[in-house]
Amino acid sequence: MKAVVKTQKGEGSISYTDFDTPKAERGQVLIKVSFAGICGTDLKIRAGQYGCNPPVVLGHEYSGIVEEIGEGVVGFKQGDRVISETAQVICGKCEYCMSGNYLMCDERLSIGYGTNGAFGEYIVVREEIVHKVPEEISLEEAALCEPSAVSFHAVFDYASIKPIHTVIVFGPGAIGQLVAQIVKSTGAHVILCGTSRDQYRLDIAKKLGIETIVTDNISLKAHVDKKTNGKGADYAFDCSGAAPAISQALRCLKKKGILVQVGLTKEHIDIDYGLIPMKEIEVKGAFGHLHSSWEGVLKMMETKQINVEPLITHQFLFEDWEKGFNQAAELNCVKVLLHP
Structure with missing residues (x-):
């Protein structure tokens, strides 16, 4: 098959090339890829800033159709429309695996960098992480289940949001957009x-009924204080990983407010850390997803509680992966999909 492959570590070293077509072994499902999303992680791998096990097929956000099932697989059949989670290899025995937090497993290898991913014609994964896609969801939309699951996990497993709450979300990329939609669904x-450079993305969110703020044009704290009678926001979700955004979040939160850190930051950042004890702010880190996150977002997509279609702004063929990567690195897009 043809695939987008990271051939060696370091910057670059990615090519669209021939690669062995995988086979479904016992307990595995072979999936013919329909659509695959480009993530910020993929861009970091191209830049040599994120670890991987080359030679490896990139891509971990995708949808497809079951092509073949291995011995012992009973939950799926050829022709099923599916997506899958990312943790292809886990130990299955540690405290994290046993509690369902398998992305914390020390032996975890995820598709797209630890094991072969979805930027190719086929991908093979273990049965336990595969989910069927309801007919009400297109395969293009289903390709956004992974960032949707990340957002679902951040909102529902790390916050107890009520309709009376005010919530600020930083970073209008795919994760931020989805976090905002999921929070909005709670009432x-x-x-x-975002900043003025994010106007394209913010306009998409505005059309979906979400209030947006360009933070370099207005005092966000003054705006939030006006909305909350001076109390401050109940929750903040940082999906940008940018130090200025995190500092703004800490300033805009109420006393005893909660910051959920979703975006990955640099190793060392300069933030207003002193506000955490002074305001007794609780900081929670949210990474990846749980099994329940995938079932949750599939139901939310099926019932139109979240709308991912407007977030799909560009599509490219696998062979044009470089154009897709370059587009995804710009701010005038949200989610770029690749397809065979």
Whole structure:
């Protein structure tokens, strides 16, 4: 088959090339890829800033159709429309695996960098992480289940949001957009924040009924204080990983407010750390997803509680992966999909 392959570690070293077509072994499902999303992680791998096990097929956000099932697989059949989680290899025995937090497993290898991913014609994964896609969801939309599951996990497993709450979200990329939509589904008032460079993305969110703020044009704290009678926001979700955004979140939160850190940051960042003890702010880190996150977002997509279609702004063929990567690195897009 043809695939987008990271051939060696370091910057670059990615090519669209021939690669062995995988086979479904016992307990595995072979999936013919329909659509695959480009993630910020993929861009970091191209830049040599994120670890991987080359030679490896990239891509971990995808949808497809079951081509073949291995011995012992009973939950799926050829022709099923599916997606899968990312943790292809886990130990299955540690405290994290046993509690369902398998992305914390020390032996975890995820598709797209630890094991072969979805930027190719086929991908093979273990049966336990595969989910069927309801007919009400297109395969293009289903390719956004992974970032949707990340967002679902951040909102529902790390916060107890009520309709009376005010919530600020930083970073209007795919994760931020989805966090904002999921928060909005609870009835809470959500404000999605970005800079003037994010105007294209913010306009998409605005069309979906989400309040947006360009933070370099207005005092965000003054705006939030006005909305909350001076109390401050109940929750903040940082999906940007940018130090200025995190500092703004800490300033805009109420006393005893909660910051959920979703975006990955640099190793060392300069933030207003002193506000955490002074305001007794609780900081929670949210990474990846749980099995329940995938079932949750499939139901939310099926019932139109979240709308991912407007977030799909560009599509490219696998052979044009470089154009897709370059587009995804710009701010005038949200989610770029590749397809065979």
